[in-house]
Every structure is written in C-alpha cells, then in structure tokens.
Amino acid sequence: MERYNPTSLEGLHGAALELKERVERKEAVIAVVGLGYVGMPIALEFAKKGFKSIGIDVVARKVDMINQGENFIEDLNDEDVKAMVSAGRLSASTSFEQVAKADVIFIAVPTPFSSQKDPDLSFIVSAGAAISEYLQPGALVILKSTTFPGTTEDYLKPQLEKGGLKAGKDFFLAFSPERVDPGNKVFTTANTPIVTGGIDPVSTIIASMVNNQIIEDIYMVSDPKVAEMEKLLENIFRSVNIALVNELALLCERMGGINVWEVVDAAGTKPFGYLKFTPGPGVGGHCIPIDPYYLSWLAREYDFETRFITLAANVNEGMPYHVVHLVLRELARQPIALADAKVLILGASFKKNVKDLRHSPTEGIIHRLIEEGITDIDISDPWAPMYETAGRTFYHVDLTEETLSSYNIVILVTDHDAFEMDFVVKHAKHIIDTRNMAKDVKEGREKITLLGASNPRKKLVFEH
Numbered sequence: 001m002e003r004y005n006p007t008s009l010e011g012l013h014g015a016a017l018e019l020k021e022r023v024e025r026k027e028a029v030i031a032v033v034g035l036g037y038v039g040m041p042i043a044l045e046f047a048k049k050g051f052k053s054i055g056i057d058v059v060a061r062k063v064d065m066i067n068q069g070e071n072f073i074e075d076l077n078d079e080d081v082k083a084m085v086s087a088g089r090l091s092a093s094t095s096f097e098q099v100a101k102a103d104v105i106f107i108a109v110p111t112p113f114s115s116q117k118d119p120d121l122s123f124i125v126s127a128g129a130a131i132s133e134y135l136q137p138g139a140l141v142i143l144k145s146t147t148f149p150g151t152t153e154d155y156l157k158p159q160l161e162k163g164g165l166k167a168g169k170d171f172f173l174a175f176s177p178e179r180v181d182p183g184n185k186v187f188t189t190a191n192t193p194i195v196t197g198g199i200d201p202v203s204t205i206i207a208s209m210v211n212n213q214i215i216e217d218i219y220m221v222s223d224p225k226v227a228e229m230e231k232l233l234e235n236i237f238r239s240v241n242i243a244l245v246n247e248l249a250l251l252c253e254r255m256g257g258i259n260v261w262e263v264v265d266a267a268g269t270k271p272f273g274y275l276k277f278t279p280g281p282g283v284g285g286h287c288i289p290i291d292p293y294y295l296s297w298l299a300r301e302y303d304f305e306t307r308f309i310t311l312a313a314n315v316n317e318g319m320p321y322h323v324v325h326l327v328l329r330e331l332a333r334q335p336i337a338l339a340d341a342k343v344l345i346l347g348a349s350f351k352k353n354v355k356d357l358r359h360s361p362t363e364g365i366i367h368r369l370i371e372e373g374i375t376d377i378d379i380s381d382p383w384a385p386m387y388e389t390a391g392r393t394f395y396h397v398d399l400t401e402e403t404l405s406s407y408n409i410v411i412l413v414t415d416h417d418a419f420e421m422d423f424v425v426k427h428a429k430h431i432i433d434t435r436n437m438a439k440d441v442k443e444g445r446e447k448i449t450l451l452g453a454s455n456p457r458k459k460l461v462f463e464h
C-alpha cells in the first residue's frame, strides 16, 4: 500500500497521460451511475470542483428532481445542488448514452442480498452491460459499490468488455470503496481517506488522481481485490464489535445489577487498545446487515466457514426479537391482553438524525410484534413522515401528552436528538429504552426498562 501523491503520475503516457491532462484542465466529463447516498455526493463534489458532472439513474423521479435543481440527499446542501444545476455543471439522465461523453464513470449502484442472503450483483452487472454500449476508448471506470473480492475483475470487467473494448488496454478500471457516513458532520467526502485498487498499476494511479480531485487522501493498493476485501473488513469489524456489546448487554440483563451502558462508558475511558461500541435494538442500513454475508458466501466457495461473521450476524439479528421479548414481559406485568395492547415506536430510521429507513431494526420489531398478535402499533419519527413495512403504512405520530399516555408501551428504537426524553418519560405509561437515551431523566425511572440492565438476580445453580 502506498499513499497517492502527484509524483506517482510521472511517466504516464498515451491515453493515461491524455486523461490526466483533461482532468487537470477540468475538461474531463464525470458520469456517476446510481444517484443514491454514495453517487450523489460524488456527482455534486465534481461539479463543485469545476467539472461537468452527469448523473445516470434508472429512477426517472430522481433524475427529474436533479434537473430541476432539487436535492434529495439530506447531507448535501440544497443550494449547492441548485447552483451547480443552474451553472450547467450538474445534470442527470436515465439514458446510458451519456456515457459516450464521459471520461470517467463511477458506478454506485446497490449491492443487496437475496432472501437467502446470497449476494445480488444484478445491479452491477446490468449497469456494466449498459455502460459497455457507450464506453469510449481511454475512459476510466471506478466501481464504488461494496462487494466481495473478485467482483471488479470477474463480474464487472466482462460486462464492460461486451462492447469490444478491453480493460487495461482500451480503458482503465479500478475499485474504490465508499466510506461516506450519512449524518456525519465531521467526516465528509473530502476529508475521509479512501483506498483505490486498479486492475493494473496505471488504472490504480489514474483512478487515484481522479479521486484526489475531491478527496484529500488516497491510499493505493496492489489489486482491486485488496480494496474489495478491506471495505468488507471495515464493516465486519463494526458488526462483530456491535455483536460483542450486544451479547454483553444480554448477559448484564440476565445477571442483573450491572448496567451495560455504564460498563461500555467505563471501558471507553481506556485511551488505547479499545474502541467504544454501544448495544442496541439491532443493526440497520445498507451496509452492516448485508456486507458480512457477501464475504461468508464467498468463503464457502473456498470450503471456509467465516465463524466470527456468522456468529456476529446471529447475535445482532436476535436483538429485535429480544426487544419484543421485553415488550411481552412488560405487557404481562401490566397486565394487558396482546390483542388490546397499544404500542408506540420512537424511530423508524436505522440510526439517529437520518431519514435512511433501510433494514431498520424497527422493521424486525414490527414484524415480530404482529406475529405475537400485537397489531395496534404506531410510529413517531420526525425524520420519517411515512414508513411502509409488514404490508402497512405508518404515518408519523406527533408526541403529545395525550398520544404518549394512550399507549401501553413506548419503545425507543432510534435515538434521534428530537426525542425529548423528559417529556416522553413523564407522559408515557412505560418505556423500553434500547439506546440508553433516557439516562439523564430523573423523574419516573421506575417506568423505564433499559436494554442491558435489570435488577440483581440469583445465580442459576444446576442441582443435578
């Protein structure tokens, strides 16, 4: 691995030198395929740096919004989008014909999994095939979507070559995983280092040079597979560590008398050799619940079982079930029949202060509640006016004294800053706090069930 710096460009010649010069003169046209959380910031950043940036997406509504100067990604500045569209530097299209004008094509399409949790590369494959029809000699293609090692060379490259051009000879190809953290105000596209690995040294250098137009630090690796694997390591690292504290939370609850949140805060005071992760109602988003499975699927082709990864996923996927267990226990205590119980969930998005609803723990909790016969469920989430799951549409409920007091249980799933826990605890009958959000609430603590904490219990002694 090596940190990119402009001296890496010395000795470039032919098409690589031409592309470098077009980039330096800001004449290079940038196409971004897939205008989501990853693609849109890239398209906008290049436009802001003076490039002509063209977004391509299969969803006409997104394309129309951009062309009207309207932003739909919360981390991006509305005015920036408007200004770049007005200046003619940012536009969008549903047609891959735009690729014919592009010097650089980023691919940022989804990489979901099937119902059996096998990788679904169909979006990458179809985007690659569509690009190949218009790909020009001398162009550079950079795949951004998170995926398993080998995707760039074994799945994308053959699609791109369908038009007759050869990767490494007629066009450049690299993998450069995305690290954007929606909602993060400190680390943005520009100041988050990224890794880039091309199918050959020239592809690596030229892709790093292009990335460096909008990102300060680029680390070059020897192969796309290294970049593909390191991205999975990042996300699996999170999954495993979250699972570890979730397991500890379950143990603390079982033992009683130890509050897991105090434990993780205390461990977090160690300035080296420890990274703080917190328990919760389960993992969500497009990355942590999915990406580990990309690697475990691939590993099986090599007769290798990724035990850590599977175990971590197991623990994390069990958390929504555990939250529902806490709900059932509290309803039995009140007591109230399940069919009569009213439940309010605070938070539909998968993490605080964002509107991304994908694979949110709320989804699992709602499904399980309905399975248990609890159907009178509402959601309050100022970030999500509407949420569809389990064949139902939930509309945001305002938190008032009347609404809060009308539910048997309020489950705090997402720790949005907007939730005023003093108010919630004051007016709710009972709260299941899965994020320790009510930690500073003084009055009414007896109404709170905190995930990862309970009253001291007796040891289980096996007598025979």
Ligand SMILES: NC(=O)c1ccc[n+]([C@@H]2O[C@H](COP(=O)([O-])OP(=O)(O)OC[C@H]3O[C@@H](n4cnc5c(N)ncnc54)[C@H](O)[C@@H]3O)[C@@H](O)[C@H]2O)c1
Residues within 6 Å of the ligand: 033, 034, 035, 036, 037, 038, 039, 056, 057, 058, 059, 062, 108, 109, 110, 111, 123, 126, 127, 144, 145, 146, 147, 178, 179, 180, 181, 182, 286, 287
């Ligand atoms: N969201 C994140 O925070 C994040 C972070 C790092 C990596 N990633 C990875 O980046 C990739 C994209 O994620 P995202 O969150 O931006 O997804 P997204 O769903 O927000 O955006 C993907 C976009 O691609 C479009 N699309 C689908 N198929 C297409 C096709 N054939 N041609 C053109 N457009 C197409 C969709 O309409 C959508 O607008 C995924 O692999 C994801 O794992 C996401």
